[in-house]
Amino acid sequence: MDRFYITTAIDYVNGAPHIGHAYEKILTDIIARHYSQRTNDMYFLTGTDEHGIKIQKTAAAKGISPKELCDENSQKFKDAWKALDINYNKFIRTTDDYHKKTVQKIFKKLVEQGDIYKNSYEGLYCSGCECFLNPKDLTEDGLCPDHLKKPDVVKEENYFFKLTKYKDAIIKHIKENPDFIVPAFRANEVLNQLEDIQDISVSRAKSNVKWGIDVLDDPEQSIYVWIDALSNYITAIGYDTENPSEDFKKYWPVDVHVIGKDILKFHSIYWPAFLLALDLPLPKHIFAHGWITIDETKMSKSLGNVISPTSVLESFELKEPDAFRYYMATSAPCGRDGNYSDDDFKEKVNAHLANSMGNLLNRTLSMLVKYFDGEVKEEFLISANNELVEGSQKLIKHALGTVKVVENHFNHFEIAEAAQEIMGIVDMANKFVTDNAPWTLAKEGKMTECGQVLTTVLEIMCVVTALIYPYCPNFAKEMARQLSFNLDAKLDDLTSDNIKCGKLISKEEIKPVFLRVDSELADKSAKK
Ligand code: MSP
Numbered sequence: 001m002d003r004f005y006i007t008t009a010i011d012y013v014n015g016a017p018h019i020g021h022a023y024e025k026i027l028t029d030i031i032a033r034h035y036s037q038r039t040n041d042m043y044f045l046t047g048t049d050e051h052g053i054k055i056q057k058t059a060a061a062k063g064i065s066p067k068e069l070c071d072e073n074s075q076k077f078k079d080a081w082k083a084l085d086i087n088y089n090k091f092i093r094t095t096d097d098y099h100k101k102t103v104q105k106i107f108k109k110l111v112e113q114g115d116i117y118k119n120s121y122e123g124l125y126c127s128g129c130e131c132f133l134n135p136k137d138l139t140e141d142g143l144c145p146d147h148l149k150k151p152d153v154v155k156e157e158n159y160f161f162k163l164t165k166y167k168d169a170i171i172k173h174i175k176e177n178p179d180f181i182v183p184a185f186r187a188n189e190v191l192n193q194l195e196d197i198q199d200i201s202v203s204r205a206k207s208n209v210k211w212g213i214d215v216l217d218d219p220e221q222s223i224y225v226w227i228d229a230l231s232n233y234i235t236a237i238g239y240d241t242e243n244p245s246e247d248f249k250k251y252w253p254v255d256v257h258v259i260g261k262d263i264l265k266f267h268s269i270y271w272p273a274f275l276l277a278l279d280l281p282l283p284k285h286i287f288a289h290g291w292i293t294i295d296e297t298k299m300s301k302s303l304g305n306v307i308s309p310t311s312v313l314e315s316f317e318l319k320e321p322d323a324f325r326y327y328m329a330t331s332a333p334c335g336r337d338g339n340y341s342d343d344d345f346k347e348k349v350n351a352h353l354a355n356s357m358g359n360l361l362n363r364t365l366s367m368l369v370k371y372f373d374g375e376v377k378e379e380f381l382i383s384a385n386n387e388l389v390e391g392s393q394k395l396i397k398h399a400l401g402t403v404k405v406v407e408n409h410f411n412h413f414e415i416a417e418a419a420q421e422i423m424g425i426v427d428m429a430n431k432f433v434t435d436n437a438p439w440t441l442a443k444e445g446k447m448t449e450c451g452q453v454l455t456t457v458l459e460i461m462c463v464v465t466a467l468i469y470p471y472c473p474n475f476a477k478e479m480a481r482q483l484s485f486n487l488d489a490k491l492d493d494l495t496s497d498n499i500k501c502g503k504l505i506s507k508e509e510i511k512p513v514f515l516r517v518d519s520e521l522a523d524k525s526a527k528k
Pocket residue numbers: 008009010011012019020021023024049229230232258259260261262263290291292293299
């Protein structure tokens with residue numbers, strides 16, 4: 001694997017980021033950090049989607065210009081991602097000049113080659129979705145099923161993209177590449193949607209939608225959000241219709257677009273069609289994650305249950321975002337919906353991160369200090385002809401085997417499933433300590449055996465540190481420090497002898513990795 005290019009959806013800036021947006025960025029950051037342990041060249045793109053009627057209307061209601069609203073809210077997304085340690089390489093804004101220029105060129109090229117044509121049109125437009133709806137998809141009351149709002153009747157001249165021309169090629173691609181859409185169960189949904197696909201409107205009359213990119217040579221039309229928004233994945237890395245950059249040649253096609261299930265149609269039908277029209281290769285994978293609810297209820301402004309990610313950190317007084325990242329990432333199996341609740345958050349991170357993982361490292365190192373002044377002796381190292389404690393070698397081998405299992409989960413974007421495997425090794429190591437009771441061995445004077453038990457666990461904690469790093473980068477750095485373990489190493493370089501002989505740690509250098517979340521704090525209602 002020589003390089004890995006990963007993107008998130010770009011968020012609308014008509015509001016501030018909430019934990020649904022955060023869920024996606026956390027998943028993407030975890031995948032990116034994991035693959036940076038497998039490749040030397042990682043490129044992670046995120047950003048904000050800033051055009052369209054929704055933003056125009058929100059700005060008007062606030063009495064500010066759309067650009068002012070975009071600047072204000074785009075910054076909120078950047079601040080939130082900083083607080084969550086989202087380690088992106090580039091943040092694109094669709095109001096960036098280079099993006100707008102390239103989108104105009106893409107549009108012009110498609111007009112010139114006959115893939116885009118002008119036609120008059122009457123349709124039902126939902127500004128929540130920023131798209132025209134098919135009347136058969138409305139609720140019984142004629143509302144948009146996602147936004148429960150009556151769509152606007154729009155009659156205008158629009159430019160249309162010949163989606164129907166690419167229908168067969170897309171169907172073939174989906175059928176021949178079963179891992180194009182992840183999870184696979186969503187592919188059928190997309191194939192069904194493809195059945196009655198029509199050509200799509202790709203512009204809006206300027207008289208109705210002012211806040212958009214002008215169509216070159218026809219300034220009475222604004223390029224409608226999806227062709228603008230989707231193109232970010234290539235404009236950000238230097239695509240140009242005539243002279244694409246070296247970065248573009250290196251990174252395209254993208255390895256994975258991480259998006260929510262609600263926008264799968266745009267990514268697995270519209271986007272491939274635009275790319276085919278531009279004669280560009282298709283994305284390797286489109287990973288559609290599920291949605292996050294709050295206390296099992298859909299997040300909505302009207303219910304007042306929208307939670308911002310930074311307020312969770314603040315209300316639990318978390319100095320680092322690691323526990324929140326871990327919780328969100330493990331909230332649902334691949335592609336399924338997840339849920340956030342304060343009680344569940346507390347319970348899970350206390351159990352997994354404080355009690356099982358952090359505490360295991362803490363007590364093992366404390367025993368090493370207590371019994372051996374923090375020194376790993378030659379005879380503690382476990383090898384085929386030096387295994388006094390039954391099962392130590394097997395356990396270390398199992399932990400190393402888990403690295404491959406975790407990698408395989410990541411190959412399928414199974415982030416929660418991979419975390420479960422990692423916690424599985426932690427549980428086995430905890431059981432190994434209980435079963436072999438190093439404190440009893442020490443009491444009985446079986447010091448080499450005692451040392452072997454501790455060294456086995458420390459060896460396993462090195463593997464855990466490397467594997468948990470994408471989820472909890474700060475905790476992993478602290479664990480690596482205490483273990484004198486090189487966290488920059490690639491996963492392939494992990495061996496069974498990460499722990500070396502000699503003084504490992506002193507009493508003063510041992511610190512708890514993660515303190516339990518105080519139950520009192522969870523009752524604060526500051527989050528809403
Ligand atoms: N701007 C478009 C995406 C364009 S991508 C070329 C958009 N923006 S959005 O702000 O509405 O959503 C951004 C991402 O956040 C989407 O992938 C969406 O699925 C995700 N989520 C929004 N609410 C969510 C939850 N409640 N839960 C999980 N993800 C959610 O769509």
